Amino acid sequence: MTTERTRVAIVGAGPAGLLLSHLLAQAGIDSIVLDSRSREEIEHTIRAGILEQGTVEILSSTGASDRVLTEGNRHDGIELRFAGAGHRIDFAELVGRGVWLYPQHEVLRDLIAVRLAAGADIRFGVTADRVEDAAGDRPRVVATDAAGEPLEIEAEIVVGADGSRSVVRAAVTGSQTGGYFREYPFAWFGILCEAPPSADELIYSNSPDGFALISQRSATVQRMYFQCDPEVDPESYSEEQLWEELQKRVPGTTLNEGPIFQRDVLRFRSFVAHELRRGRVALVGDAAHTVPPTGAKGMNLAVADVVVLERALRALLLEGDERLLDDYAETALHRIWKAQHFSWWMTSMLHVAPDASDFDRLRQLGELRSVVESEAGRRYLAEAYTGWPLEGLA
């Protein structure tokens, strides 16, 4: 058994783990990042696409990504569509902020490139099996390396940034699942297609046939989703059927169609772990919480956790001050539950539940009208969507 030592052992080379190691390195704190996946897999997995303004500011001001500003697209609003009409939520006018369309795998490419150029220790293909001694001063990650050999990493802090199926979570909550949990009776059918954009901004559409989101990736590639049964087999639809489903859910817009080259079904879950920290082990990002994708909060919430945790780790590891780490869970949970509410609210307001009665349907239209016809309603949506101020920015 090989035992290696570092100051911070980070399990998971997703946005949270990589950004944390980048920020720690800028403060002179070494870390080792490990991930069971290959670099290739991490850089090519299709995930969400919307970055809050605060996320963009962190990525660009710390040198984590310059491309977000040059390749990403700023969006100053979204459209909510229901009952046959579109309603623009004008972020710029309402809150003076915006969001950026820049896919998560591009953020990951940028972070990996920046970290490797700085000589960072990132271990791809290394699987964490468990964390030991969480409550002690020297917690350890017990792992298996790419060649199947056992490996131990001993650190002053272990961070679980290892996604919704986190292995680290068990060391924090006492079980692999321990958390507050909600499931939804629908999922999203996502496609990527080769076509020009169908609209300037994202369209979130509530229709009698169910929800659809018309998003984008570039001038030639588009991302779209429609509400579906969570058990649906993605291969069971022909391309014609997919376009028919999408078109009928955005009445008033004719979607630009093109070859569909990727399809997937995204399950909807809301989850918050019962604990975010135990002793010297902390959880960030999807390991700590998951949100349904309707509010576009997943990656942004991971970044917000990292900002809070990184400041706490700096205080601890550079000044021996434990107070911010003691406050980590409470500080992070403040935003996490606001984002949970926003994601649940956008989801429930826009989707058609399979057992919805006529009352439910008409009440939902009343809710949508309450939002778009009130400046306060539109402003709440704009504030939450573009992101609340980040806690703990230095």
Ligand code: PHB
């Ligand atoms: C996406 O483009 O993948 C996307 C955009 C907005 C969302 C969710 C996903 O709310």
